[in-house]
């Protein structure tokens with residue numbers, strides 16, 4: 001099973017026994033899937049159902065949701081309306097607007113999960129962001145990164161060594177497949193390969209398969225990352241169950 005070796009060792013509450021034995025994975029769920037161009041209610045319901053079913057099998061999937069269209073719209077609008085701000089100040093404000101978008105999108109999945117979800121949307125990636133036997137759904141935390149980095153930081157905080165990045169392309173390619181169609185998807189790459197593909201520079205609303213901050217932490221922490229097309233939930237479930245799936249394995 002993909003998540004077999006991940007054991008959460010925090011929060012020694014009464015129900016620690018059951019909870020500590022759960023397989024845990026952190027999923028970065030692209031905003032393009034959840035809410036682009038507007039909230040995708042059917043998709044949110046379908047993924048919530050899948051996560052609830054996996055929870056019954058003691059596979060706990062915590063989710064970090066991206067900003068999608070609302071984040072990109074506001075980032076573009078802020079750039080258009082800004083007057084007299086330094087580049088750095090404007091970038092920070094764009095990132096903050098992006099973060100608000102991610103949290104609005106996170107609230108969609110949080111509501112669809114009902115009482116299975118942590119009722120709070122955490123604003124930090126720390127072990128306390130995850131509550132016993134509940135699924136955490138969150139968005140962004142700080143400027144200078146994307147929700148890919150939040151996903152990897154949450155995994156690091158809870159001692160989880162496997163993450164999934166669900167996006168709108170089948171996996172990682174040597175170059176952006178939308179600009180360079182016809183390239184083969186890479187089935188298995190190293191952390192260093194990923195870093196050379198995504199580079200090191202963050203910009204608000206960045207359009208890259210995994211952001212540079214996340215790529216660096218994946219390497220530092222030796223976390224394995226599976227990248228796949230999140231619109232295919234059967235394929236995502238196969239990955240979560242450790243079965244053969246279509247996508248890229250990093251690390």
Ligand SMILES: Nc1ncnc2c1ncn2[C@@H]1O[C@H](COP(=O)(O)OP(=O)(O)O)[C@@H](O)[C@H]1O
Nearest residue numbers: 030031032167168172173175176178207208209
């Ligand atoms: N090397 C690459 N491999 C795969 N996708 C890439 C690559 N470089 C850029 N991309 C782009 O990254 C996009 C996914 O990121 P993004 O648009 O932020 O979606 P999401 O909402 O899923 O995070 C893809 O649509 C693709 O065009």
Ligand SMILES: O=c1ccn([C@@H]2O[C@H](COP(=O)(O)OP(=O)(O)O)[C@@H](O)[C@H]2O)c(=O)[nH]1
Nearest residue numbers: 031066067068095098140141146147204205
């Ligand atoms: O911790 C975070 C998460 C997000 N963002 C900003 O919000 C945008 C939208 O988030 P993300 O790129 O993860 O969304 P997605 O690509 O999944 O739509 C990012 O590009 C950043 O500008 C940020 O500054 N800090």
